[in-house]
Amino acid sequence: MASEEIAAFADSVRGTLARNWEAPHVAPTADLGKLWDAAADYGWFELGADGALGAAVAAVRELGRVACPLPILDGFAAIRLFAHDDLLADRIASGEIRVIAATGDSSVTRVRYADAARQATHLLLVPAAGGTAVLRSLESVTETEGLAVPAWLTASVGAVEATTEITAEEADEAVVLLRLQLAVRALAAAERAHEMAVEHAKERRQFGKVIGSFGAVQQRTATCQIDISAGNLLLADAVRAFERGKDDRLLTAELAVEHVLAAAPRVQLGAHHTLAAIGYFEEHDAPWLFRRVHGDVVRLQTLVRAAGDVADVLAEGSGSLPDADLGETGERFRAEVRELFDRFSDRLGGGTMAIDQDMVRAVAEKGWLGFAWPEEAGGRGASLAEQVVLNEETAYHRAPLSKALGAVNLLGNSILRHGTQEQKDTFLPLIRKGELAFCLGYSEPEAGSDLASLRTRAVRDGDHWVINGQKLWTTGGHQSDWVWLAVRTDPDAQPRHAGISVFLIPMDTPGITVQQHRALSGEISCTVFYDDVRVPDSMRVGEVNGGWKVIVDALAGERITMGNIAAELHRQLDDLLACVREDAQGVVGPRGSAKRALLKELAVGVQATRALVASAIRSTSQDAAATAKLAAPMAGVMGGELAERFGEAVLDILGPDAALSASVPGVPGGGSFEYGLRLSVMYVVGGGTNDIQRGMIARGLGLPR
Template sequence: MDDDRSGNAEIRDFARAVAGALDGVWPDATAAATADLDELHAIAAQQGWFELGEAGAVDYLAAAEGVLGERGCSLPLADAYVAARLVPGLDLGTARPAVSLDPTAEALVPAGTTHVLELDAAGTTTRLAPVARAVPAPGLAVPSWHRVTLGAGEELEVGRTLIEECIAVLRLAAAARLGGASRRAHRLAVGHATTRRQFGQVIGAFGAVQQRVASGQIDVLAHDALVDEAARTATDGPAPLACALVARHARDHVVGVLAGAQHTLGAIGYFDEHEVAWLFRFVHAEVSRLRALESAVAPSHGLERFLLADDGALPPLDLGEDAELLRAEVRALLDAHRGDDGFDTEGVRAAAAAAGLFALSWPAEHGGRGASLEEQVVLNEEMKYAGGPVDRAMSATMLIGHSLLRHGSADQKQEFLPLLREGRIAFCLGYSEPDAGSDLASLSTRAVCDGDAWVIRGQKLWTTRAHTASHVWLAVRTDPEAHPRHAGITIFLVPMDTAGITVQQHRALSGEISCSVFYDDVRVPDAARVGEVNGGWRVITDALAAERVLMGGIAATLLGHFDALLRDLRAHRNGDPVILDRLGSVAARLQAARVLVVEATRAMDGDDARILGPVSAVLSGHLAEEFGRVALDLLGPEAALDGRYEAILRLAPMYVIGGGTNDIQRGIIARALGLPR
């Protein structure tokens, strides 16, 4: 993954310029104890960083704060931004303002502060007061914070809208700053895990280290995605809810990323010679400031308050004009076939086929609409949000269609693509076996060539919907002597009514039927083979890339459940602050999952698919489990009765197991980061 998280070329150039300017005065976090704050302030003024507030350049501020966070640099840039918005004409070349949202407390401010802006979060005014006396307050923060006594101040009427904007800016800036610091710590830990040797091998080969590093990567990518999305949409002013969500995610996760990095680094990261020791101080001090901010603004600007407002909902993901036009089209189609007791599934299928939705991404020569990836995201999201009325047909298009277009023969395309376009093929995946679950490369079901046909013997497990499938997308071993292990595998598309196939049904915790399927001398023609003999791994890889995006699509399903939960909570008015606080945590995680699914889909055909697919799957799977538990805690015994909440709770373990367990997915993430097997 590209560590440069800024959204466009201009912002990336600006972030690099900030980094270059800091090189001479604050090259990394170890500079905290010796850096010249006056020189730092002078550089910021010279480079024009204090002019960002006057320009309303929130996206540039977030990029700069990310760089400052990576250096563990305590320049109060966001405070200067807010001061420029609230007090036009304040000379930020000489004045060094700090923002306080709790006027009842003795202000703790960064070293060198000359003025304090006391912001009334619930009102329309601010008070600008000079610092009359400052006393160092040694502790976690280096350089030390100072306790200040203020002189006579001036009260300024600034208006409610501007105060809301400034609170959002402070939240986003804190999240970007903390994200930069945790990202840097994580990156150092990854580098250490790929080089440090213990017990005769690189420590990154140890399973515990791989799992920890991968978990850190998931949280880093999720947080970066939230920061990027909030900054990208802030060009017309920061969105209060988006900024509240990213601030909550920072509170919940950056300390854990830092701790994981320190655990991987071990004693090396415990001493002051190493950056992580200083990033530790920086992160914990900054998180305490963020918590104080959240506490001060909670009565009027709290995340849960935003969500439980009458029109409360997670921010939409704007994927462009064409994608949003398609969203309106899909919603209209669904509404036209929605009744009091649910959807007319056949009506939805026929309408979707007529509109070319099943073949949305296919090229025109194959009957598709040649849609963009953003349009594919919208279609998948809207169908999942609606409860998946044609989920099986959608999955077939993604899993079979994607691979047949690349690897299918002319006859296969002629036979199956029309069925896929019409949403009429009912398929199942024949991958897992008794000794090959997540480790698909070790599958042993055999196909032996016999003239112009193949004879298949073996068993598949956990084949969902095999009892109603017309065809199985079957992975078999055609060369048992091939090396490496994933070689010697071939894919066949086999009718389920072929002689020798026996299906045994099992009911899952979710109520869904999954099957054991036995293949006893099943004879299939060579025309059923998809792709080259012994070339099945490439076909599987193409299909798995799509499958992991579909698995990540649980975020859209959860969004539907989340919106229902908000409606139920408004009716119940559960006021327990401890329980409601968990709602904010789920909301932040869900929004991160939604943004990452978009990124994973966009990378489906690129190198980043190797990591973003598993990241989306792991994040969404854990989120499903958390959501179900939180819904029961928030709504009480009613949520345990037959309905959406107990159903998603029972289904959730499948999202942690299916498509490769989360432990295996984290191993894939670790190897994508350069850790050895």
């Protein structure tokens, strides 16, 4: 189905639920059998025959939002396994046969922790490793009261209705579909609780203020939104992978499931924390959503894959994480980039901050620096996908190109939009050749994340400006020829960002003094002093007091480069997998071990970060969807914190060897792990701390300052 058809189908599901199961709080009394009849009448169980997983998942999501356990994907999986039996498939689709599913073989006579067994007529038993799948009638059910509402049941089976031989792959797919259903439902229930918490935070007043203005509430709300957004994106990736028949569709789905397994309870707890007492009593929907989230998450333990979990598949296999499909143009260009990188294989791996003039020259000769610019500026109008691919491949292969690419994304695009013709003629050719060595003059002692409060001052003196002030954390300032400098040209302007202008100034201009500092990562960052620095007005980029627009356009280039952290973490994960695969049992232990759990956590985190990055890249300034606009800061927060977690976890997995530097022969990962850990701190403080980013996310959700 097309996305418009799926949206219309979801609307129809909501309408049916409004008449039969209108809200979570009706879970103890609603008639699930009546809903099952209605669902069959409206064709919900016919989706398996059509392979319309997107529509089925859309229905499950709506069910989760009202805490309803109607087993849509149980019927979906049954129809797929018995697709050769038209009569049986039709009986399941029509609702004559109502199926619930579990793992097991023909010897199973009783199944525990079953949802909807009282309304079902048959149990599908799926042998996880392949073999004979059995459809048996349900003989009796016994209610087992507890966390789940409606209560789980213990179901006893009767006569065999049908059998079919299935391969290990078919069995694995069926199990994954059942697991996917629980994950979709749990995340949808948690998301609904989160939405209610956000609305509550906008209205509830304490201590004379709306609670949504409290920093703790904003931080918690933003963290929940990141978990939800990443989960929904991963689930969407899983659906696309299934519908396109991709070889890695099961791994794609399991990455989504494992993210939800950890995230949904966190989100639900966060929602309850914000709702406080109002969400604790059963008149509210939150307690019923709480039961659904935790009930579905714990039931995932009853559906175990024979192939093992994400860590087992990666540790015992040979592949990597599923690729993000950037379309035919993007993937064709990816092959071209990798072909060039293969020619310079001996230059790769030294880190993206290194500079290799031969490799930069080769990339420039290909026309890839500024290739998204129009032809009159020396470009060829390359697609966004191609730009993303070049930056991702550079980061993944640790190619010494990032400074040349940074000049394109952070300076070139702004000069193209705001620069004079003279500036374009001077700087764009340098950027296309990879020969513009620059640094950014943004941060100050009192202006880090809050760039609009900068104080470095430029005062006009005829055709010149006189600049005084101090800039901090100017990375590479000691090696740069030019500084892209933001200064205040109107100290009285309101709002604060209205009085800022941007200059591009030679670093050897009299009055500029550079003081070097070595960062934890080993990089040199500088404090730069500007004492009566006199520059001509021709060095100003953009309008006087119009620098904020220039800065915003420059930072827009981060949409292209923001995927770098995800690509770098992906490379570290592949380096880790290479170490693990030398001796999986010896390095991470047997299945179910704590070290395998750590490996799974890292893999899921990397894929979730990649999903957020892809969403941010796809969004445009015209995109009205709030989640798309928030994807960039969400990706930044998740990626930065994952980088720290990754470095720490690798030490736990590999031990002291992972803390050795690249200078030590035979060090795991070539020294990338200890460097990655040292560098990780920069990801949570550079470009605005994660606390600030979460504040932006919270305000994007409508919470007040």
